Amino acid sequence: MENILEMKKINKQFFGVKALDNVDFSVKRGEVHILIGENGAGKSTLMKILSGAYHMDSGTIKFDGEELHISNPHYIQNKGISIIYQEFNLIPEMSIAENIFLGREPKKKTGLIDWKKMREETKDLLNKLELDVDPKTIVKTLSVAQQQFVEIAKALSFGAKLIIMDEPSATLTPKEIERLFLVIKELKEHNVSIIYISHHLDEVFQIGDSLTVLRDGKLVNSLSVTSTNKNEIIKMMVGRELKNTYPKRSSKPGKTLLEIKNLSKKNVLKDIEFTLHEGEILGVAGLVGSGRTEMARAIFGADSKDSGEITLNGNDLKINSPKDSIKNKIGLLPEDRKRQGVVLGMSVKSNISLASLERVIKRILINGKLEQQKVGHYFDILKIKAPNQDVLIQSLSGGNQQKVVLAKWLFTDCDIFIFDEPTRGIDVGAKYEIYQLMNKLTDHGKAIIMISSEMPEIIGMSDNVIVMHNGEITGKFKREELTQEKIMTSAAGEVN
Amino acid sequence: MGATKNSLEKRGFFDKLNNSYYKPEIYAAIGLFGLSIILSFASEYFLTANNIINLFRQVSLNAIIACGMTFVILTGGIDLSVGSIVAVTGTFIAGFIKSGMPIPLSILIGLAIGIGFGVINGLIVAYTNIPAIIVTLASMSMARGTALLYSNGYPISGMPAIFKEFGRGYIGPIPNPVYIMIGIVIFSGIVLTKSKFGRHVYALGGNEETVRLSGINVKKIKMMVYVISGTLSALSGLILCSRLGSGQPLSGDGWELDAIAAVVVGGTSIAGGRGTIIGTLIGAFVIGVLNNGLNLLNVSPYLQLVVKGIVIIGAVFVRAGFAKEK
Numbered sequence: 001m002e003n004i005l006e007m008k009k010i011n012k013q014f015f016g017v018k019a020l021d022n023v024d025f026s027v028k029r030g031e032v033h034i035l036i037g038e039n040g041a042g043k044s045t046l047m048k049i050l051s052g053a054y055h056m057d058s059g060t061i062k063f064d065g066e067e068l069h070i071s072n073p074h075y076i077q078n079k080g081i082s083i084i085y086q087e088f089n090l091i092p093e094m095s096i097a098e099n100i101f102l103g104r105e106p107k108k109k110t111g112l113i114d115w116k117k118m119r120e121e122t123k124d125l126l127n128k129l130e131l132d133v134d135p136k137t138i139v140k141t142l143s144v145a146q147q148q149f150v151e152i153a154k155a156l157s158f159g160a161k162l163i164i165m166d167e168p169s170a171t172l173t174p175k176e177i178e179r180l181f182l183v184i185k186e187l188k189e190h191n192v193s194i195i196y197i198s199h200h201l202d203e204v205f206q207i208g209d210s211l212t213v214l215r216d217g218k219l220v221n222s223l224s225v226t227s228t229n230k231n232e233i234i235k236m237m238v239g240r241e242l243k244n245t246y247p248k249r250s251s252k253p254g255k256t257l258l259e260i261k262n263l264s265k266k267n268v269l270k271d272i273e274f275t276l277h278e279g280e281i282l283g284v285a286g287l288v289g290s291g292r293t294e295m296a297r298a299i300f301g302a303d304s305k306d307s308g309e310i311t312l313n314g315n316d317l318k319i320n321s322p323k324d325s326i327k328n329k330i331g332l333l334p335e336d337r338k339r340q341g342v343v344l345g346m347s348v349k350s351n352i353s354l355a356s357l358e359r360v361i362k363r364i365l366i367n368g369k370l371e372q373q374k375v376g377h378y379f380d381i382l383k384i385k386a387p388n389q390d391v392l393i394q395s396l397s398g399g400n401q402q403k404v405v406l407a408k409w410l411f412t413d414c415d416i417f418i419f420d421e422p423t424r425g426i427d428v429g430a431k432y433e434i435y436q437l438m439n440k441l442t443d444h445g446k447a448i449i450m451i452s453s454e455m456p457e458i459i460g461m462s463d464n465v466i467v468m469h470n471g472e473i474t475g476k477f478k479r480e481e482l483t484q485e486k487i488m489t490s491a492a493g494e495v496n
Numbered sequence: 497m498g499a500t501k502n503s504l505e506k507r508g509f510f511d512k513l514n515n516s517y518y519k520p521e522i523y524a525a526i527g528l529f530g531l532s533i534i535l536s537f538a539s540e541y542f543l544t545a546n547n548i549i550n551l552f553r554q555v556s557l558n559a560i561i562a563c564g565m566t567f568v569i570l571t572g573g574i575d576l577s578v579g580s581i582v583a584v585t586g587t588f589i590a591g592f593i594k595s596g597m598p599i600p601l602s603i604l605i606g607l608a609i610g611i612g613f614g615v616i617n618g619l620i621v622a623y624t625n626i627p628a629i630i631v632t633l634a635s636m637s638m639a640r641g642t643a644l645l646y647s648n649g650y651p652i653s654g655m656p657a658i659f660k661e662f663g664r665g666y667i668g669p670i671p672n673p674v675y676i677m678i679g680i681v682i683f684s685g686i687v688l689t690k691s692k693f694g695r696h697v698y699a700l701g702g703n704e705e706t707v708r709l710s711g712i713n714v715k716k717i718k719m720m721v722y723v724i725s726g727t728l729s730a731l732s733g734l735i736l737c738s739r740l741g742s743g744q745p746l747s748g749d750g751w752e753l754d755a756i757a758a759v760v761v762g763g764t765s766i767a768g769g770r771g772t773i774i775g776t777l778i779g780a781f782v783i784g785v786l787n788n789g790l791n792l793l794n795v796s797p798y799l800q801l802v803v804k805g806i807v808i809i810g811a812v813f814v815r816a817g818f819a820k821e822k
Binding site: 325366 | 692
C-alpha cells in the first residue's frame with residue numbers, strides 16, 4: 001500500500017522548548033493508524049500542524065502525492081483531510097444538515113438555500129453511518145456519540161481521504177464505541193485512512209493497523225500492530241517498563257465518615273444510600289448517563305436536590321452550594337476539565353490556589369512567596385510538566401491540566417474527595433502516579449469517592465463499589481467479590 | 497560575530513515582549529509615548545507645565561471611573577450607567593447643600609444615592625439572568641431620569657466656597673483630583689493583584705463554573721464589582737460637582753464610552769479574565785492625551801470623535817493582530 005500522508009523531519013519549538021524534534025510520520029491509504037504517546041509527547045502538536053492550527057518551524061508534508069503548504073484549516077479540508085477534535089466543531093443550536101453544510105449550503109437559482117437538497121444529502125450521509133435521525137434535528141439534543149457521527153458525516157461530505165480522530169472513545173459508552181469501530185471499519189473499506197489518537201491500549205489491538213509512538217517530542221517507533229504487544233507499547237511510551245498498572249492498596253476502611261440517605265431528585269436520582277469510611281476508596285461504576293456525576297454534584301451542592309440526608313461524623317450537614325461542601329471538607333474534582341476544572345486564561349499557580357486562597361494570605365493580602373512555596377509542593381508531588389508555575393495553564397497538555405486540577409483539590413486539604421473520572425485523558429505513567437497519590441490520601445485517613453468509566457480502574461483501586469443505573473444504585477460490592485461481569489450486569493440495570 | 501550577537505539580543509527583546517504577561521499594556525504605553533511625541537512637535541503648548549497639569553486633571557475623573565469599569569469588565573460584564581451615576585450624584589449633592597443640609601451629610605447621602613444605583617445593578621446582574629448590558633442600560637436611563645426629575649432639568653449652582661475648594665484646589669502644584677486618582681489607582685491595583693477578591697474577579701471572567709465549583713460565592717463577587725463601579729462613579733460625581741460648583745443633571749454624558757475605551761485600549765479583554773489597572777491608567781491617558789492634543793491643535797470636536805473612534809479600533813486591532821500570530 002502506498003502512503004497517503006508523509007510528514008518528514010517536522011520541527012516545532014515553543015518559546016525555545018522543542019515540542020517536535022525531527023519527527024517523521026506517515027500513513028498508508030486505507031489504514032487505521034494509531035498515534036500514541038504520553039501527555040505532552042507531541043501528538044496534538046503534530047496534528048495541529050497538519051490541521052493548520054500551528055505552523056511548523058521546518059519539515060515537509062506530502063499528501064496524496066502532492067506537497068502541502070498548509071496555511072489554514074480550510075486549505076486541508078479542501079485537500080481531503082478532516083479532523084474531529086474532542087471538543088466538536090459543531091454549532092449546538094443548528095440542525096445536523098445546517099452543520100454539515102455550514103458555509104457551503106447548496107443554493108437554488110434564486111440564490112436561496114436549497115433546503116430539500118441539503119436535507120437529502122445529509123440523510124444519505126447519515127444512512128451511510130447507519131445513524132437513524134432526522135437531518136433537521138438540532139445538534140445539541142443529540143448524544144455525544146451521535147454528535148461524533150455527525151462530525152464524521154461532515155468529514156465525508158468534504159470527500160475526506162484522511163480523517164483524524166482525537167481520542168474519540170473518551171466520552172462514549174462501550175456500546176457506542178462498538179458502533180464507532182464499525183463505522184471506522186466501513187470507512188477503511190472505502191479506502192479512507194484514519195489517524196486515531198488514543199490512550200487506550202486495548203483499542204490499539206481492536207482497530208489499529210499501524211502504530212506510531214511519540215515520546216518527548218521525538219519519534220520512538222512506527223510499526224505494524226501485529227508485530228507488537230501491550231507491554232512493548234507501554235515501554236515505548238514511558239521509556240521504562242511499568243510492572244503494575246495499579247499500586248497495592250494497603251489502607252483498610254476505618255470508622256464511618258459520611259452517610260448519604262435517600263438522596264433523590266426528580267427524574268435524575270432515586271433513593272441513593274451509601275456509607276463512606278475513613279481511608280476508603282469507594283468506586284462508583286455505571287454507564288455514561290447513569291446518574292453518577294449527578295449524584296456527585298448533588299452531594300457536593302453543585303446542583304439542587306429534592307431530598308437527602310448527608311451525615312458527616314454523625315452530624316447532619318446542610319449543603320446547598322459548593323461553598324458549604326468545601327467548608328465541611330468535601331471536595332469535587334469535576335469530570336469536564338475544560339468547562340468546570342480550570343480557568344484557562346490563568347497561570348498554573350493561580351489555578352492551583354484558586355480554592356484555597358485564604359491559606360496563602362498574610363494579614364489581608366496574598367503573599368506571593370507563600371503561594372509560590374505552597375503551590376510548589378503540589379506542583380512537585382504531581383510532577384506537573386510545565387516550565388514553571390507562572391505559565392498559563394492553557395499551554396499545558398490535557399493530562400497536565402488534569403494534574404493541576406487535582407493539585408487544586410489536594411491543596412484544599414479536604415477529608416473527602418469526590419473524583420469524577422480522575423484519570424480521563426491521562427497517560428499510563430501519570431495514571432500510576434495518581435493512583436499512588438490516592439493510596440497516600442487514604443493512608444492518611446481521607447476518603448475518596450471515585451467515579452470511573454474504566455472498569456479495570458474501578459476493580460483495581462476500589463475497596464467497595466456501588467454501581468448505578470438510571471439514577472439508582474443497582475449493586476454494592478466489596479473488593480473481594482468484585483468481578484467485571486457483576487458490575488456489568490448491575491450497570492445494565494439488573495438489581496443485585 | 498558582533499552583528500550576530502546583536503541580532504540575537506534584539507530577538508530576545510521582542511521574544512520577551514511577546515511572551516510578557518504585560519504585552520498589551522506595553523503596546524499601549526508605546527502608543528501613548530508615540531502620541532505624546534507627535535503632539536509635542538505639533539503643538540508647542542503641549543509639553544508646558546500648565547498643560548500637563550491640566551491634562552492630569554482632565555484624565556483623573558475618567559481614570560477613576562475606568563478603574564471601577566476594569567473590575568466589571570474583568571468579570572465579563574459591562575457597566576453603561578457610570579456617566580448617569582456621575583450626574584445623579586452631583587445633582588443630589590448640590591441640591592442637598594442648596595437646601596441647607598450640612599455639607600458632609602449632603603455628600604454622604606448624595607454618594608449613597610449614586611452607590612445605590614451600583615447596588616441595584618449588582619443585585620440584578622448577580623441574581624437574575626438578565627445580561628449586564630441590558631441591566632446597566634436600564635439603570636443608565638433611570639439614573640439620568642432621576643437627576644433630571646430632581647433638578648427639573650436645570651443645573652443647581654451657588655455652592656459655598658469651601659465645597660468648591662475640594663474639587664478645584666491644589667496641594668503643591670497638583671490639583672486635588674489627581675491625588676484621588678492616584679490613590680484609587682493604587683488601591684484598585686492592589687485589590688486586583690493581591691487580594692483574594694481580586695483573584696476571584698479574574699477567575700470569574702475566565703470560567704464562572706470552575707469558580708463556583710471551587711467553593712466561591714460567584715453572586716457576591718458579581719454584585720461587588722458593580723458596587724465598586726457605582727461607588728467610583730459616585731466619587732467622580734462628587735469631584736465634578738465640587739469643581740463645577742454646581743450639580744448638572746446632564747453631566748457625565750457619554751462618559752461610559754470613555755471609561756470602556758480606556759479599559760480596552762489598556763489591554764483588558766472585553767470577554768473578561770485578563771487585564772490590569774496599570775493598563776487602564778495608560779488607556780485613560782491615551783484617551784486624555786488625544787482629547788487634549790486635538791483641542792490644542794484646534795481640531796473640530798466633531799472630527800475629534802471620529803479620531804477617537806479610529807484610535808480605539810486601532811489599539812484593539814493591533815493587539816488582536818499580535819494575539820493571533822502566537
